[in-house]
Amino acid sequence: xxxxxxxxxxxxxxxxxxxxxxxxxxxxxxxxxxxxxxxxxxxxxxxxxxxxxxxxxxxxxxxxxxxxxxxxxxxxxxxxxxxxxxxxxxxxxxxxxxxxxxxxxxxxxxxx
Amino acid sequence: xxxxxxxxxxxxxxxxxxxxxxxxxxxxxxxxxxxxxxxxxxxxxxxxxxxxxxxxxxxxxxxxxxxxxxxxxxxxxxxxxxxxxxxxxxxxxxxxxxxxxxxxxxxxx
Numbered sequence: 001x002x003x004x005x006x007x008x009x010x011x012x013x014x015x016x017x018x019x020x021x022x023x024x025x026x027x028x029x030x031x032x033x034x035x036x037x038x039x040x041x042x043x044x045x046x047x048x049x050x051x052x053x054x055x056x057x058x059x060x061x062x063x064x065x066x067x068x069x070x071x072x073x074x075x076x077x078x079x080x081x082x083x084x085x086x087x088x089x090x091x092x093x094x095x096x097x098x099x100x101x102x103x104x105x106x107x108x109x110x111x112x
Numbered sequence: 113x114x115x116x117x118x119x120x121x122x123x124x125x126x127x128x129x130x131x132x133x134x135x136x137x138x139x140x141x142x143x144x145x146x147x148x149x150x151x152x153x154x155x156x157x158x159x160x161x162x163x164x165x166x167x168x169x170x171x172x173x174x175x176x177x178x179x180x181x182x183x184x185x186x187x188x189x190x191x192x193x194x195x196x197x198x199x200x201x202x203x204x205x206x207x208x209x210x211x212x213x214x215x216x217x218x219x220x221x
Contacts, residue, residue, distance in 0.1 A: 031207045033207070033208075033209075035211075041213070042199060042211035042212050042213050042214055043156065043199075043209075043211040044211070045208055045209065045210065048207060048208065050206070050207065058208065059210065090155050090156070092155075092156075094207065096207075097205060097206050097207030098144050098161075098203055098204070098205045098206075098207060099161075100158040100161065101148075101156075101158060101207075101209065102158070103155030103156045103157070104155055105154070105155055106154075106155050
């Protein structure tokens with residue numbers, strides 16, 4: 001199993017550009033989520049999904065969209081990048097909603 | 113969402129036990145207590161979780177107070193590889209994990 005994979009590892013965007021951060025898992029997990037981590041801070045939940053076709057907002061959803069068309073993939077879209085979205089983004093998945101979550105290696109995003 | 117309170121930092125000596133405390137006085141009856149750790153430049157790694165009873169696994173033990181308002185993560189013999197930020201998190205049954213600042217554990221040889 002590859003576990004949770006994220007692409008790209010690094011990305012630099014200009015203000016106003018859009019992009020999609022990819023997240024995939026091969027463990028047949030129903031629950032997936034996206035977090036962001038700013039320097040020196042803990043992680044903050046952006047969006048999550050309890051299964052294909054079902055998504056919901058976390059703590060800091062503004063400026064981000066998600067969709068879940070398959071169990072394996074959970075992409076995060078930045079609609080119009082802003083410098084405040086400079087952060088490290090982590091995707092996670094778990095078999096049960098309250099169980100052990102597996103985190104990906106992260107995508108480091110810089111918006112100039 | 114219920115919050116947790118942890119010390120900002122702790123120090124330990126290698127091969128000694130480490131007790132990492134966490135207060136969660138507003139915990140609800142259905143909240144699970146989760147512990148994750150994060151090494152520099154890596155994603156968080158699951159350590160342990162529990163609901164009411166004490167839990168043990170190969171990495172650590174979790175001691176939960178009888179009133180569930182506090183818990184302690186126990187690393188039985190700290191190694192240099194255990195130096196990390198440890199997060200105590202309350203998670204509802206819907207899976208939302210709300211991270212706090214965590215405790216930065218340093219391990220001295």
